[in-house]
Amino acid sequence: MVAVGPRVSRLRAPNPSAMTLDGTNGYIVDGGDGAWIAIDPGPDAPEHIAAFVDAANAAGAHYDAILITHGHPDHYPAAAPLSRATGAPVYAHTSALFPHDRKLAEGDRVRAGNASLLALHTPGHARDHLVYVLEGERALFTGDVIIGVGTVAIAPPNGDMRVYQRTLHRLRDEYSDASAIYGGHGPEMHDARAKIDEYIAHRERREAEILAILTAGPANIPDMVATIYRDVDHRLWPAAARQVLAYLIALEREGRITATPLNVELTPEQHALLAPDLRRIVHERELAVVRAELGFTDEPPRLVEYALRS
Numbered sequence: 320m321v322a323v324g325p326r327v328s329r330l331r332a333p334n335p336s337a338m339t340l341d342g343t344n345g346y347i348v349d350g351g352d353g354a355w356i357a358i359d360p361g362p363d364a365p366e367h368i369a370a371f372v373d374a375a376n377a378a379g380a381h382y383d384a385i386l387i388t389h390g391h392p393d394h395y396p397a398a399a400p401l402s403r404a405t406g407a408p409v410y411a412h413t414s415a416l417f418p419h420d421r422k423l424a425e426g427d428r429v430r431a432g433n434a435s436l437l438a439l440h441t442p443g444h445a446r447d448h449l450v451y452v453l454e455g456e457r458a459l460f461t462g463d464v465i466i467g468v469g470t471v472a473i474a475p476p477n478g479d480m481r482v483y484q485r486t487l488h489r490l491r492d493e494y495s496d497a498s499a500i501y502g503g504h505g506p507e508m509h510d511a512r513a514k515i516d517e518y519i520a521h522r523e524r525r526e527a528e529i530l531a532i533l534t535a536g537p538a539n540i541p542d543m544v545a546t547i548y549r550d551v552d553h554r555l556w557p558a559a560a561r562q563v564l565a566y567l568i569a570l571e572r573e574g575r576i577t578a579t580p581l582n583v584e585l586t587p588e589q590h591a592l593l594a595p596d597l598r599r600i601v602h603e604r605e606l607a608v609v610r611a612e613l614g615f616t617d618e619p620p621r622l623v624e625y626a627l628r629s
């Protein structure tokens with residue numbers, strides 16, 4: 320357990336990978352008088368759950384609540400066993416599909432001791448995503464909306480680029496004065512305004528790159544990935560393809576581009592990019608996380624040609 324703020328400690332899950340960086344960040348908020356709140360206890364890893372239990376026991380504290388940011392398999396599965404071990408109820412968004420005891424909607428609060436956590440509904444990365452505000456300190460627990468290193472995956476169908484961008488703008492409008500951002504992965508952040516601005520700018524830049532390609536003529540996703548991500552490790556291209564798709568879905572919905580499915584056989588390279596054999600890319604234990612984060616399904620891939628609407 321590492322103290323990362325005046326009343327916030329971090330317990331990092333033992334699940335490092337390309338998707339989870341050093342591992343999923345779990346947090347403990349100390350509300351005083353031995354009343355604690357756990358946030359994102361992570362994957363169902365017995366030693367990690369024991370670390371949450373042992374930390375409370377050693378401090379003579381107890382958990383009043385277990386809060387989950389979103390239903391991705393590197394964030395929530397430990398909630399049920401931690402709840403059984405501690406008696407604390409599990410809180411999640413009203414739309415969450417995993418087991419939980421109490422439902423939270425935008426504006427709801429969870430209190431423990433003298434700590435109050437305000438729930439903000441922040442969809443885009445996942446529909447059920449909540450950001451929690453530690454009131455008083457104006458610290459944010461951002462799950463996978465903002466993380467400490469790099470950017471997050473916005474992958475259809477659970478991820479929606481425009482919804483995500485609205486979430487970022489909302490956080491900038493209301494919380495750019497936040498004292499700290501505790502993300503679901505990577506180190507904590509202390510310049511909230513700069514971090515949120517960086518996230519907003521990154522999305523606008525990527526979209527401009529896609530539009531620049533389409534300005535030169537119709538293109539498909541493998542073409543776009545090969546151009547935009549040419550300097551990026553090719554093993555990450557299937558993930559990049561999902562990101563590009565998220566922008567294209569938004570642009571098509573807005574009537575700015577057309578999407579025409581092509582009746583052509585995919586080359587092996589195109590197939591590997593659009594429907595990768597994930598078992599060849601990631602370890603078995605990471606499969607569930609990668610599929611959830613990147614929205615891969617078993618549907619046969621199809622090549623689609625995108626073009627600017629004239």
Ligand SMILES: [Zn+2]
Pocket residue numbers: 389391444445463612
């Ligand atoms: Zn996630």
